[in-house]
Amino acid sequence: MxxxxxxxxxxxxxxxxxxxxxxxxxGRTTALGVSAALAGALYTxxxxxxxxxxGVIRAGLAGGESTNTLDPALAASVVPQVGNAQWGEQLVDMxxxxxxxxxIAEEVSxxxxxxxxxxxxxxxxxxxxxxxxxxEDVMATYKRHTDENAQSGALGIVKGIAxxxxxxxxxxxxxxxxxxxxxYLLTDYHLIIQPGGGYDNPxxxxxxxxxILETFEPGVRYAYKKNPNYFDPNTGHxxxxxxxxINDNTARTAxxxxxxxxxxxxxxxxxxxxxxxxxxxxxxxxxxxxxxxxIMHVDKAPFDNNDLRMALKYGIKRQEMVDKILxxxxxxxxxxxxxxxxxxxxxxxxxREYDAAKAKEYYDKSGHDGSPIIMRTAPGAFPGAVDAAxxxxxxAQAAGIPLQVQLEPDDGYWTNVWNVEPFCASYWxxxxxxxxxxxxxxxxxxxxxxxxxxxxxxxxxxxxxxAELDQDKRKGMYSEMAHIVRDEGGLxxxxxxxxxxxxxxxxxxxxxxxxxEMMNYRAPxxxxxx
Amino acid sequence: MHPILKxxxxxxxxxxxxxxxxxxxxxxxxxxxPGNTAQAILGQSATPQxxxxxxxxxxxxxxxxxxxxxxxxxxxxxxxxxxxxNGADIAQSIGQRLGNxxxxxxxxxxxxxxxxxxxxxxxxxxxxxxxxKVISGITLSTISLPEFVAAxxxxxxxxxxxxxxxxxxxxxxxxxxxAKLHAVALPVIVLVLVVLAHMMRMTRAAIxxxxxxxxxxxxxxxxLSPMTIIWRHAFPNAIAPxxxxxxLNLAYLVVGVVVVEVVFGYNALGQYxxxxxxxxxxxxxxxxxLIFAAVYIFLNMAADIIGILANPRLRHPK
Numbered sequence: 001m002x003x004x005x006x007x008x009x010x011x012x013x014x015x016x017x018x019x020x021x022x023x024x025x026x027g028r029t030t031a032l033g034v035s036a037a038l039a040g041a042l043y044t045x046x047x048x049x050x051x052x053x054x055g056v057i058r059a060g061l062a063g064g065e066s067t068n069t070l071d072p073a074l075a076a077s078v079v080p081q082v083g084n085a086q087w088g089e090q091l092v093d094m095x096x097x098x099x100x101x102x103x104i105a106e107e108v109s110x111x112x113x114x115x116x117x118x119x120x121x122x123x124x125x126x127x128x129x130x131x132x133x134x135x136e137d138v139m140a141t142y143k144r145h146t147d148e149n150a151q152s153g154a155l156g157i158v159k160g161i162a163x164x165x166x167x168x169x170x171x172x173x174x175x176x177x178x179x180x181x182x183x184y185l186l187t188d189y190h191l192i193i194q195p196g197g198g199y200d201n202p203x204x205x206x207x208x209x210x211x212i213l214e215t216f217e218p219g220v221r222y223a224y225k226k227n228p229n230y231f232d233p234n235t236g237h238x239x240x241x242x243x244x245x246i247n248d249n250t251a252r253t254a255x256x257x258x259x260x261x262x263x264x265x266x267x268x269x270x271x272x273x274x275x276x277x278x279x280x281x282x283x284x285x286x287x288x289x290x291x292x293x294x295i296m297h298v299d300k301a302p303f304d305n306n307d308l309r310m311a312l313k314y315g316i317k318r319q320e321m322v323d324k325i326l327x328x329x330x331x332x333x334x335x336x337x338x339x340x341x342x343x344x345x346x347x348x349x350x351x352r353e354y355d356a357a358k359a360k361e362y363y364d365k366s367g368h369d370g371s372p373i374i375m376r377t378a379p380g381a382f383p384g385a386v387d388a389a390x391x392x393x394x395x396a397q398a399a400g401i402p403l404q405v406q407l408e409p410d411d412g413y414w415t416n417v418w419n420v421e422p423f424c425a426s427y428w429x430x431x432x433x434x435x436x437x438x439x440x441x442x443x444x445x446x447x448x449x450x451x452x453x454x455x456x457x458x459x460x461x462x463x464x465x466x467a468e469l470d471q472d473k474r475k476g477m478y479s480e481m482a483h484i485v486r487d488e489g490g491l492x493x494x495x496x497x498x499x500x501x502x503x504x505x506x507x508x509x510x511x512x513x514x515x516x517e518m519m520n521y522r523a524p525x526x527x528x529x530x
Numbered sequence: 531m532h533p534i535l536k537x538x539x540x541x542x543x544x545x546x547x548x549x550x551x552x553x554x555x556x557x558x559x560x561x562x563x564p565g566n567t568a569q570a571i572l573g574q575s576a577t578p579q580x581x582x583x584x585x586x587x588x589x590x591x592x593x594x595x596x597x598x599x600x601x602x603x604x605x606x607x608x609x610x611x612x613x614x615x616n617g618a619d620i621a622q623s624i625g626q627r628l629g630n631x632x633x634x635x636x637x638x639x640x641x642x643x644x645x646x647x648x649x650x651x652x653x654x655x656x657x658x659x660x661x662x663k664v665i666s667g668i669t670l671s672t673i674s675l676p677e678f679v680a681a682x683x684x685x686x687x688x689x690x691x692x693x694x695x696x697x698x699x700x701x702x703x704x705x706x707x708x709a710k711l712h713a714v715a716l717p718v719i720v721l722v723l724v725v726l727a728h729m730m731r732m733t734r735a736a737i738x739x740x741x742x743x744x745x746x747x748x749x750x751x752x753x754l755s756p757m758t759i760i761w762r763h764a765f766p767n768a769i770a771p772x773x774x775x776x777x778l779n780l781a782y783l784v785v786g787v788v789v790v791e792v793v794f795g796y797n798a799l800g801q802y803x804x805x806x807x808x809x810x811x812x813x814x815x816x817x818x819x820l821i822f823a824a825v826y827i828f829l830n831m832a833a834d835i836i837g838i839l840a841n842p843r844l845r846h847p848k
Contacts, residue, residue, distance in 0.1 A: 060698065065805040066623070066797075067615035074616075148583065203617070218616060218623075219805055220700055220797040246698055246795045250682050254697035255795075258689040261698075415569045447577050 008032060051509055055529040057238040059518070060252050060261035064245030066219030071202040072192040073145055073152035078265060078517055079245045081189050083222040085521035086241055087128065088192030088207035091119060091138055092183050094432055094520055096513040098343050100183045103232075104133055104193055104208065105171075108183055114467060115178045119171045126229045127195045128212040135166035140197025142173075145190065150202070154190035156440065156447075178467035180474075184433045189521060210236030210525040219245050237509070237528035253502065256281055262504040263527070265517050269327025275502055286499045286512035289341045289430025289437070291333055292325075292382040294375060294392065296490035297422040297452040302373065306488060307366035312373075312403070313352060313492055314359035315396035321494040324391065325384040329500050333493035336485040337441070338478070341496075341514040342434050344471065346479035349486070359399035372404040376417050380410035381425035388494070389425055419450045426450065432515065434478050435466050442485060451490030458484045506530060534845065537838060545831045552823040553605075553816075557598050560812050560819075567614060567810040588614050601816060610817045615809045620817050623802065628821065630701055631798040634714055635783035638721035643776055646726050650733025650772075651765065655756050657738055666734075669727035681720045681793040688716060699794035717794045721787060725779040732775040736768035743767075770837035777833035784829075785822040 011025055029039040064079025072084050091105045102108070107120040125133040145152040146159055163174040175182065192207055205213040210232070211224035222243040230236050244261060246252040249268045256264045257278055267275060267283060276283050296303035296312070303309060318332040331339065334351055377389035389405045396403035408417050408424075417424050431437040440446055443462060444454040458481055465477040485491060499517045503510050508530035513519040519526055568584040585591050604611055610620035649669070653662040672680065689697045695715045705713070740746065741764055749759045788800030799818055806814035839845060 060795075065809070066802045067613065067805050067809045067811060069616035069618075148580070149587075151580065151584070215702070217626075217702070217797065218618065219801065220795075221702065223702075244698060244700060244795065248793050248795065250685065251697050251793055251795055254685045254689055258693055258697055260696045 008034070051234075051237045051528040052530060053237050053239075053528070055238050056240040056242060057263075057507070057524050057527060057529060058242045058244065058261040059524050060244045060246040060255045060264045061518070062245075062247050062249070062252060062264075062266045064219050064247065068218040069203050070205040070213075070216060071198070072190050072194070073150045073154070073198075073202065075190060076153060078521075079219075079222075079243065081516070082518050082521045082524065083216070083243055084192055084207075085189065085209065086211040086222070086224050086243070086525055087205055087209045087213040088194075089125070089133075089209045090187065090189075090191055091193060092186050093522075094184070094187045094515040096511050096515070096520070098341070098514070100187060104138065110180075110182070112469075113178050114180045114182070114469060115175050117173045117175070117182050119173070121169045121171060122231065123169060125208050125231045127206055127208050128227060129195060129206050131195050133193060133195075133208050135169060135171040137195055137197060138171050138193050139164045139166045140199060141191065141193050142197075144194075144197045144199055144202070152190055154188045157185045157188050157191070157436075177463070179435070180466065180469055181433045181435050185436060187432055189516070211241050221245065235522070236525045238524070241524045243524065256502045256504060259504065259506075262507045262529070263510075263518065263523055264502040265499070267500040267502045269329050269500070272327060272329065272500060280505050282503050282505065284501045284503050284510060284512055285329060286501075286514050287331060287339075287341055288497065288499050288514050288516070289339065290428065290499075291337060291339075291430065291493055291496045292321075292385070292388065292427050293333075293337075293425070294389075294492040294494070295424060295426055295451050296492070298488075298490040299452040299454075300422040302366075302368055303422055303490060305366045305368070307362045308368055308373075309490060310487075311359045311362035311366060311399075311401055312396060314355045314362060315399045315401050315403070316392050316492060316494050317354040317395045318352075318494045320354075320391060320395070321388055325388045326495055326497055329498045330495045331498075333495050334486060335489070335491055335493050336482040337428060337430075337437050337491065337493060338434050338482060339496050341430070342437075344434060344475040344478050346475060346482060349479065349482055352486070354395060356395075356399035359396070359401060363399070363401050370402060372402045373423070374404055374406050375423045375425070376406045376408050376421050377425040378408040378410050378413045378417070380413055381418075382427040382497075385425045392494075419448070434481075435462065438462050438481060438485075442489070453485070453489050453491075455484055455488065534839070538835060541831050541834060545827050548827055549820075549824055552827070553602060553820055554598070556816050556819040556823070557594075557601070560815050561594055563807075563810065567812060601813070605817075605820070611813045613806065613811050613814050615806065615811045615814075620814055623814075624799070624817060624821065626703070627797065627799045627802050630796065631784055631787075631800070633701070633710065634717060634721070634787070634796065634798060635780065637711065637714055637718045638725070638783050639780055641718065642722040642725050642779070643729065645722070646729035646776075647733050647772065649726070650730045651737065651757075651760055653730065653734040654737035654741070654764075655760055657734070662734075665730065666727075669730050672723035673725075673727035675723070677720060677724055677787075677789045678793050680723055681716070681790060684716050684719055685793075688719075697794070699796045701797070714796070717787075717790050717796055720790055721783060725783065729772070729775050729779055733768070733772050736771045737764050740764040740768045766840070769840045773836045773840070774833045777829040781826050781829045784825045 008029060011028060026039045059082065061079050061082060063077040068080045072088060075081050075084055090103050093101045093103050095101045104122055104125055105119040106122040108117065110117045121135045121138065127133060142158050142161065142164060144150050145154045160176050161173050162176040165172040195206055205216060210227055210230045212227050213222065213224055215221065215223040224241045226236055226239050246255060252264045253271065253275065255261045272283055275281060296309055298304060313335055322328065322330045322332055334349060338345055340347060375389060377385045379386055386407060393403045393405045418426050431440060439462065441448050441450060442453055443449065444459050461477045461481050465474050468474045468477065501518060506529055507527045509527040511519055567588065567590055568581045608621065612618065613620055649665050653665045656662045685697045688695045696713065699713050699717050701710045701713050737760055746759060746763055749763050788804055791798050791800045803815065803818040
């Protein structure tokens with residue numbers, strides 16, 4: 001076989017496995033002398049290669065504990081998130097391109113002021129117990145998540161719904177305040193539709209997802225068989241799915257290489273280069289919205305002084321952090337919690353760089369008495385948090401700022417340090433839309449406002465943007481808000497992390513999804529065994 | 531009453547008393563842990579109202595003494611309660627995991643104990659010569675390796691270089707016996723490497739100690755072969771210290787292998803305990819702590835009793 005035709009075959013294979021976009025494919029094949037028309041046809045043929053059915057797909061994931069439960073309201077780590085996504089189905093879901101996909105809902109429409117939203121429920125969708133999914137089930141599910149006792153992680157989302165009404169196949173949600181983003185918010189992974197809302201037994205594991213849960217051993221394993229009545233033929237290709245909880249990095253990687261599992265999450269940045277060279281596996285990276293932060297309480301001395309905050313913001317080397325802490329698997333932050341993975345992101349905001357002279361200038365201007373500025377960190381604040389804090393301290397000290405790192409135990413860090421101490425390391429997982437990210441942590445009244453940031457102008461813009469339907473105006477408002485947080489807030493955001501997964505070559509259909517790890521938790525049902 | 535029987539009853543009563551004391555210590559220790567269960571469960575979402583609701587729901591607003599006695603009463607009736615974090619029945623979860631722990635420990639012990647004793651006898655027979663040096667050298671090197679290093683080495687060797695076994699050793703109900711054995715092969719190898727040296731050295735030392743005795747000299751003068759002397763005359767008299775060390779290692783295999791469990795993703799008690807400590811799931815921590823303490827106490831008691839039975843002077847007190 002000639003070299004060119006071999007390369008062409010490789011590229012077709014790449015397309016078939018979803019590793020190459022149309023543009024890349026056409027560009028590279030035409031370079032080999034293939035006509036653009038033929039290249040386009042080849043691409044279409046390869047990309048639409050039928051996913052193969054059958055077999056057992058196994059995922060080995062970090063982020064599971066024996067304390068996990070099947071109650072979707074309580075899912076907080078990756079293994080339950082992926083585990084629930086196989087047996088459960090939501091009203092709507094996020095697509096890799098940032099749009100909303102209809103799942104149990106078939107259609108969505110809103111009143112002109114985006115205060116009343118109507119969802120049309122898809123007909124003939126069944127739960128794994130044989131019941132048909134109705135608008136009442138969806139309503140009961142959302143009601144349960146609004147109940148304080150359910151301790152749902154989605155409480156903040158559903159509590160904004162003032163009134164729910166189910167009629168025939170229509171579900172009508174009336175919001176307390178207009179929100180143009182409601183469909184995005186309802187893609188939250190907690191909001192899996194359960195029969196009767198899951199009131200009788202929230203941990204039954206009965207849903208309308210592509211797979212039926214057979215075995216659940218917390219912190220060990222989920223095992224599923226295919227749901228024969230699933231409504232979407234493009235999801236759920238394997239006959240069986242198994243999710244193994246493997247928290248040890250080395251064991252997880254070894255399991256992938258030995259073929260015991262087909263996909264792993266959280267590849268250690270230190271071994272990404274090694275794993276790339278390993279036979280039979282590939283490393284897949286998706287730029288996400290999650291970020292690692294250092295947060296200052298703007299209402300406590302000395303951080304109540306914006307000049308000091310600015311001094312610290314200029315005293316951090318962002319690129320160095322991305323290179324050394326993330327091993328290059330990430331991108332630099334700009335002191336506001338939004339990046340290009342969000343819709344309506346303003347990419348014209350100037351990137352803040354390390355500037356020792358400016359840092360010194362702001363520090364002198366702040367009139368700080370020279371006493372040590374304590375920044376708390378712990379190994380569990382985010383992966384590499386201790387090293388990151390030390391790098392920050394070194395670069396700040398070089399600019400004459402007496403920044404000191406105080407190491408705290410992981411034990412009780414989220415209780416005793418985060419949201420309590422005025423300056424510490426932390427992380428955020430990101431949200432589907434800007435409104436939700438800002439409402440969760442930067443609105444004056446937000447419970448998780450971990451920088452104690454209170455700015456009337458900012459709050460006003462947030463509310464206005466929420467109801468604004470003109471996307472250009474909305475983008476302008478978000479840009480203004482970004483500037484406020486960046487220049488006045490207590491947030492130092494050096495880096496956005498990536499989701500790094502290891503995927504076996506035996507697997508087809510992998511797509512890099514910025515929404516969440518493991519193709520927005522759906523890799524086991526969206527991939528197939530090639 | 532026969533003195534042996536009396537001794538047995540005494541030991542067992544002492545063991546139970548000790549267990550009771552341990553239960554109090556465990557409870558106190560868990561109480562003294564920093565942090566707060568409700569907050570640990572809620573994590574970042576711990577608003578004061580949510581914390582108060584959860585504490586009331588979990589009964590954490592009761593005074594400690596009340597909670598201790600209701601816990602103790604539950605244990606005596608076989609009811610270990612429900613896990614605070616996910617509401618799973620603790621006795622049921624522990625039952626399955628304890629089975630896995632004992633399976634792994636049993637497999638490791640079935641290989642390690644006879645192997646260590648045979649190697650110890652051989653080392654004693656050839657004390658100071660090359661077989662002794664080779665055996666001691668190898669076993670002392672493997673015990674000096676941290677468990678996780680040994681584990682990674684074994685993973686690399688037997689799953690990557692020679693793909694014979696699988697790196698993740700989870701076992702499930704419904705797996706056949708041989709499938710389970712195949713799954714746990716790697717952790718068993720690591721555990722054998724870790725416990726071998728201790729038992730081997732103790733066997734060797736105990737035998738050499740006895741070899742100085744006059745009756746061994748008599749046996750030598752009778753013309754018996756060295757291996758016969760060791761096996762027939764020296765080993766029965768060296769059994770007490772060997773059993774003591776074997777029991778210590780068995781206890782380790784049951785309660786101390788969490789690192790190995792984590793590295794191989796083995797679903798046994800150690801991992802279960804650590805997960806629940808992190809989440810401040812006190813009922814689980816207490817229950818598992820008590821089981822571990824019971825294992826220790828039982829095995830040491832067994833070592834004691836076997837030591838007594840093996841010693842004619844203690845068996846027939848004058």
